[in-house]
């Protein structure tokens with residue numbers, strides 16, 4: 001049931017975009033002459049100047065969007081209400097088709113009905129697990145605004161993950177979504193094994209449990225937990241505290257008998273399969289030989305090979321300690337996956353990663369504040385300030401940043417979040433993180449779609465409030481370019497974003513082959529949405545992680561005027577923009593800033 005849409009709008013008699021005369025000098029076509037910073041704030045610019053040329057064939061194009069595509073777009077919009085998500089259906093047009101544009105139907109419907117300002121800027125990631133692995137469930141998440149699907153290699157088999165990847169791919173191909181796939185490695189920290197098939201086990205106060213490195217046949221002996229790390233029994237000492245999942249359950253080590261460690265439960269709670277274990281001595285985290293374990297285990301390498309073979313978009317590395325491991329992995333990927341460009345995301349979830357934060361982020365393509373394990377390694381009350389620091393640093397260094405774990409934890413069981421959870425989500429949105437991530441809420445919770453709706457609505461509300469209050473940030477963005485050409489791009493993007501805010505334009509357009517210019521614009525967190533046009537579907541998917549970007553796939557040339565004409569025609573034909581809308585366009589082919597009204 002592929003819903004293909006083939007818009008072949010003739011650009012043989014190109015219309016000339018109206019380069020609105022905004023001030024002296026009357027041309028705003030700044031190509032070639034880099035007089036930065038561009039500083040003009042003309043008064044009375046709220047109403048765009050009337051277009052000088054009104055030639056367009058687009059609106060009368062006989063091949064306007066197919067009925068089925070429009071119907072499903074409005075159906076998606078209808079189910080979502082006025083503040084809907086991003087996701088959606090449309091053209092499964094082969095990339096070679098030069099006359100088409102690919103965008104999610106939910107975005108399209110949203111732009112049509114609510115205009116530019118309504119689009120959500122914060123991106124949403126869902127961990128896929130038993131609750132969401134079916135095709136219909138995945139589609140519901142895509143309609144609900146999922147930008148990235150995360151698969152966690154701690155759980156499930158490769159075969160299971162392969163099926164999930166296949167389903168997401170099919171959804172993208174058949175229905176035009178651009179849901180990216182993020183594979184998350186297990187890492188070699190200490191964790192419990194499976195619970196012999198049980199989904200959880202209750203540990204009661206005072207009970208004695210055995211934690212053992214022995215290999216057991218299933219079912220396990222009663223009150224026995226397998227530990228994955230061979231050195232465990234040697235490293236712990238009698239009197240140590242053993243924390244499951246950072247303190248969700250707590251034990252005290254009372255005796256060591258060879259490979260078995262006898263522990264008494266001091267804080268009762270639920271033990272979940274493969275839960276993380278840390279041990280503490282005199283109030284400090286013990287990092288013995290386990291600190292020497294490789295960040296990427298041999299199992300992780302096999303999973304990474306699997307990820308490369310499957311062409312995932314992002315690989316998130318758990319328990320990163322230093323920049324070297326990231327650099328090493330990146331060269332490994334480069335050698336193995338010649339024409340794929342998999343981004344490497346560093347998960348900040350250990351004491352070491354905080355210590356080497358800047359070099360790790362610099363070496364990576366992005367970072368995740370993995371608050372679950374981080375909160376097991378540092379005092380909980382320290383997590384919020386570390387989160388803020390990581391989010392800020394990532395933005396300064398122009399790396400997408402994800403805030404993860406326990407955002408809506410109570411929604412694993414209940415259909416509404418706590419007020420405290422909503423406040424936490426709001427804070428992450430206010431910090432302008434690129435993306436928010438659901439873990440157990442979407443992987444195995446009772447209300448995955450409702451949880452996603454909460455993230456979506458809170459994001460939209462806080463973003464709008466932030467804009468209405470004109471909370472432009474004062475964040476200093478350091479120069480990050482490593483070459484003169486990069487410096488030009490950076491200056492262009494900084495200036496364009498500033499102009500967009502000052503002129504209150506409707507949208508920024510960026511034509512970018514590798515996505516770099518789009519990310520530079522996103523980094524500025526401008527008030528208006530950023531339409532990112534790129535030629536390949538893989539770049540389009542990767543851009544889906546970044547704040548404020550609405551990625552489109554479009555073939556374009558080095559001739560900006562014809563690119564703009566074509567884009568205007570295509571977008572107007574689909575009702576996503578209209579005559580008179582004020583747009584600023586930048587491109588990485590021409591290094592220009594153009595300000596114009598849509599003709």
Ligand SMILES: Nc1ncnc2c1ncn2[C@@H]1O[C@H](COP(=O)(O)OP(=O)(O)OP(=O)(O)O)[C@@H](O)[C@H]1O
Pocket residue numbers: 127128129130152154155156184272274275318372373439440441443444
């Ligand atoms: N593929 C899967 N199969 C089965 N259960 C899963 C799967 N993915 C996630 N889960 C369940 O969802 C829970 C939360 O997922 P999440 O990805 O946050 O894992 P985690 O075990 O907390 O580890 P991490 O620190 O890597 O996030 C898991 O504890 C597990 O119970």
Ligand SMILES: CC(=O)C(=O)O
Pocket residue numbers: 318347349369370371372373374404405439
């Ligand atoms: C996401 C993750 O790995 C954590 O929070 O620990």
Ligand SMILES: [K+]
Pocket residue numbers: 152153154184185186187318
């Ligand atoms: K993981």
Ligand SMILES: [Mg+2]
Pocket residue numbers: 318349370372373
């Ligand atoms: Mg973790």
